[in-house]
Amino acid sequence: MAETFTIGDRSYASRLIMGTGGAPSIEILREALIASGTRLTTVAMRRVAAGTRGSILDLLAELEIDVLPNTAGCLTAGDAVLTARLAREALGTSWVKLEVIADEHTLLPDPIELVDAARTLVDDGFTVLPYTNDDPVLARRLEDVGCAAVMPLGAPIGSGLGIRNPHNIELIVAAARVPVILDAGIGSASDAALAMELGCAGVLLASAVTRSQQPALMAAAMRDAVAAGYACRAAGRIPVRRFALASSPSRDESPAF
Amino acid sequence: MSSSSGCDCAVLGGGLIGLAVAWRAALGGLSVHLADPDPGAGASSAAAGMLAPVTEAHYGEERLLDLNLRSAQLYPSFADELSRFTDLPTGYDTRGTLAVAFDRDDRAVLAETAAYHRKLDLESTPLTGREARALEPMLAPGVQAALLVEHDHQVDNRLLHRALLAAAVRAGVRIHRSAAEIVVEDGRARGLRLESGEVLATDQVVLAAGCWSSETPGLPPGALPRIRPVRGQILRLAMGTQPLLARTIRAMVRGRYVYLVPRAHGELVIGATTDELGFDTSVTSGGVYELLRDAHEVVPGITELALVESRTGLRPGSPDNAPLLGQTALPGLIAATGHYRNGVLLTPVTADAIASLLIDGTIPGYAVPFSPQRFGGPSCA
Numbered sequence: 001m002a003e004t005f006t007i008g009d010r011s012y013a014s015r016l017i018m019g020t021g022g023a024p025s026i027e028i029l030r031e032a033l034i035a036s037g038t039r040l041t042t043v044a045m046r047r048v049a050a051g052t053r054g055s056i057l058d059l060l061a062e063l064e065i066d067v068l069p070n071t072a073g074c075l076t077a078g079d080a081v082l083t084a085r086l087a088r089e090a091l092g093t094s095w096v097k098l099e100v101i102a103d104e105h106t107l108l109p110d111p112i113e114l115v116d117a118a119r120t121l122v123d124d125g126f127t128v129l130p131y132t133n134d135d136p137v138l139a140r141r142l143e144d145v146g147c148a149a150v151m152p153l154g155a156p157i158g159s160g161l162g163i164r165n166p167h168n169i170e171l172i173v174a175a176a177r178v179p180v181i182l183d184a185g186i187g188s189a190s191d192a193a194l195a196m197e198l199g200c201a202g203v204l205l206a207s208a209v210t211r212s213q214q215p216a217l218m219a220a221a222m223r224d225a226v227a228a229g230y231a232c233r234a235a236g237r238i239p240v241r242r243f244a245l246a247s248s249p250s251r252d253e254s255p256a257f
Numbered sequence: 258m259s260s261s262s263g264c265d266c267a268v269l270g271g272g273l274i275g276l277a278v279a280w281r282a283a284l285g286g287l288s289v290h291l292a293d294p295d296p297g298a299g300a301s302s303a304a305a306g307m308l309a310p311v312t313e314a315h316y317g318e319e320r321l322l323d324l325n326l327r328s329a330q331l332y333p334s335f336a337d338e339l340s341r342f343t344d345l346p347t348g349y350d351t352r353g354t355l356a357v358a359f360d361r362d363d364r365a366v367l368a369e370t371a372a373y374h375r376k377l378d379l380e381s382t383p384l385t386g387r388e389a390r391a392l393e394p395m396l397a398p399g400v401q402a403a404l405l406v407e408h409d410h411q412v413d414n415r416l417l418h419r420a421l422l423a424a425a426v427r428a429g430v431r432i433h434r435s436a437a438e439i440v441v442e443d444g445r446a447r448g449l450r451l452e453s454g455e456v457l458a459t460d461q462v463v464l465a466a467g468c469w470s471s472e473t474p475g476l477p478p479g480a481l482p483r484i485r486p487v488r489g490q491i492l493r494l495a496m497g498t499q500p501l502l503a504r505t506i507r508a509m510v511r512g513r514y515v516y517l518v519p520r521a522h523g524e525l526v527i528g529a530t531t532d533e534l535g536f537d538t539s540v541t542s543g544g545v546y547e548l549l550r551d552a553h554e555v556v557p558g559i560t561e562l563a564l565v566e567s568r569t570g571l572r573p574g575s576p577d578n579a580p581l582l583g584q585t586a587l588p589g590l591i592a593a594t595g596h597y598r599n600g601v602l603l604t605p606v607t608a609d610a611i612a613s614l615l616i617d618g619t620i621p622g623y624a625v626p627f628s629p630q631r632f633g634g635p636s637c638a
Binding site for chain 2: 024025026027028030047048049051052053054055056058105158213214215
C-alpha cells in the first residue's frame with residue numbers, strides 16, 4: 001500500500017489488524033498471520049499467559065508482529081482497567097485494545113463504562129484503542145478523552161454480518177482526527193473492502209479468518225481486500241449516475257462545464 | 258552412587274500413552290522400564306474419555322481424522338484384550354453421541370457440520386429437535402436440531418488407566434515412581450536418569466510426558482517441536498441410579514461448546530474449557546460457572562445432581578493439534594506425545610505404532626505423517 005498507517009507513535013505497513021480468537025491450531029494461525037501480512041495482532045489477556053513457550057505470544061514474537069493486548073470478557077470499567085494494567089505488567093506494552101462489553105449475548109460495548117475506562121487508562125499513560133458502537137457521538141467522546149484511535153463495530157463480534165450501518169461509519173470517519181478502524185462484524189472480503197472505501201484507516205478481524213474453512217486462504221483474501229478498498233478510496237470513485245454513459249464517447253468530451 | 262540397569266526401552270511418562278506403549282512393547286518381548294512420579298495424575302485422569310473421531314472432525318485436520326478413525330476401530334479389540342489380560346473393566350461403551358444445537362445460529366453451524374460429514378463420508382444422522390428429545394427426554398425443549406453419531410463412543414479413562422497400569426506390570430514392565438532426566442551421550446539418547454541417580458540405560462527412550470514433554474530435563478534444544486499446556490476445566494457430577502442421559506451429548510450453546518458424558522456407573526462428566534495459561538492448574542469460578550450455565554441450558558435437570566469434582570487437566574498441545582509419533586531429531590529418542598484433545602482416543606493406535614517401531618525398527622505407514630520432524634525449524638524450541 002502506498003502510505004503507511006500510523007496510530008499513536010507507531011507506523012505499520014499493513015492496515016489489517018488481526019485477532020487470534022478461534023484459531024484451530026498454532027500452525028494454522030501461523031500460516032494465516034503470515035498470509036494476512038498483519039504487523040499488529042490483538043490477544044485476549046484473560047485467555048493467555050505471558051512466558052508460556054509455544055504459545056500464541058511466542059508465535060507473535062517469532063513473526064515479529066506487535067502484540068495488542070485486549071480486555072475481552074470485561075463487563076465493567078474496573079475489570080477492564082485491571083486487565084489492561086496486568087497486561088502492561090506482563091507484556092511491557094502500554095497499548096491496549098479496550099473492550100467493555102454490556103452482556104454476553106450481543107457482546108456489544110457498554111458505552112458508559114467504555115468512556116470511563118478509556119479516560120482512566122489514558123490518564124494512566126496507556127495508548128487506548130477502544131472497541132465501540134458505531135455511534136458518531138460516542139466516537140467523538142472517546143477521541144475527546146484522548147484515545148489514539150476509535151474502533152467502531154460493523155456488526156456484533158463473530159457475527160459475520162458485515163457493516164450494518166455504513167452511513168454511521170462515514171459520519172465517524174468524517175469527524176475523526178484519529179484513525180478509525182473497523183472492528184468486528186467482518187464476514188467476507190467485500191466487507192473489509194467496504195470498510196476501507198468508507199474511509200477507515202484499517203480493519204480489525206479475527207473470526208472471519210480463524211473460523212473459515214481455510215484460514216490462510218481467507219487471510220490472503222482479507223489482505224487483498226483491505227489493499228483494494230484503500231486504493232479505491234484513494235483513487236476516487238466515479239459519481240453514481242441514473243442512466244448509462246458510454247465509455248467510448250462518440251464525440252470529444254470537453255473539460256467539465 | 259549411581260547404578261545402571263540396561264533395558265530394551267525406557268518410557269518417560271505413565272499416563273495412558275506411556276503405559277499402553279510399555280505394555281505393547283513388553284508383550285512383544287522387550288524388557289521395558291517406565292518412569293513417572295505419579296502415573297495417571299495428568300490429563301489421563303482429567304479427560305472425559307470421548308472416543309469421537311466424527312464429532313471431533315475439524316476443517317484442515319483431515320489427516321488427523323484418518324488416524325482418529327483408525328484408533329476408534331482398534332478400540333473394541335484393544336479394550337477387550339486389556340480386560341481379558343487384567344480381569345479389569347475399561348468402561349468401553351458404544352452407546353453413541355448426539356450433537357445438539359441450542360439456538361438458530363447453532364443450528365446453522367450444525368448443518369454445516371452435517372455437510373462436512375457427508376463430504377468426508379462420515380456417518381451421522383440429522384434429527385429434528387423433537388426426534389432428539391425422543392431419544393434423550395432430558396434435553397431442553399429449546400433444542401433446535403441434532404446429529405446422531407452412532408460410532409462416536411466413550412471409555413472410562415480412569416478405569417482404562419488402572420487397567421493399563423495393571424497390564425504393564427503383569428507383562429513385566431518395571432515401573433519407577435520417579436521423575437527422570439534424559440541421558441544424552443555423543444549426540445544420542447542413552448537412557449533415563451532417575452531421581453535416585455539410577456540410570457535406565459537403553460538405546461530407545463520413549464518420551465510420553467504429555468504437556469510436560471518439552472520441559473523434560475536433559476532434552477536438547479531443537480530435539481522436539483514445542484508442546485504447550487492447554488488447560489481444560491472439567492466437572493464430575495453424580496447421577497445416582499437414575500441416569501439423566503443415555504448417550505454422550507455434545508452441544509453448541511450460543512456458539513460455545515459443552516459436552517455431557519454419562520458413565521454407566523452413574524457419573525456425569527461435563528467439560529471443558531480451553532485456556533492457554535501455562536501450567537496453571539487452578540479451577541476458576543468463571544470456568545465452572547460457564548460450564549454449568551451452558552450444560553444447564555441443554556439439560557436443565559443437572560441442577561439436582563451432586564457436584565462431586567471440579568478439576569483441570571493440561572492437554573499436550575502440538576503446533577498442529579496432531580500427535581508427535583516416532584523418531585525425534587535426537588537419535589534414540591522416540592516421541593509419543595502431543596495428543597492434545599485426542600489422547601484417550603489415540604491410545605491404541607499410538608501403542609501399536611510405537612511398539613512396532615521399538616520392536617521391528619519401522620513405524621507403520623499410517624503414522625508417518627505424524628513424524629515429530631514434520632515441522633520446519635521455527636516450531637522447534
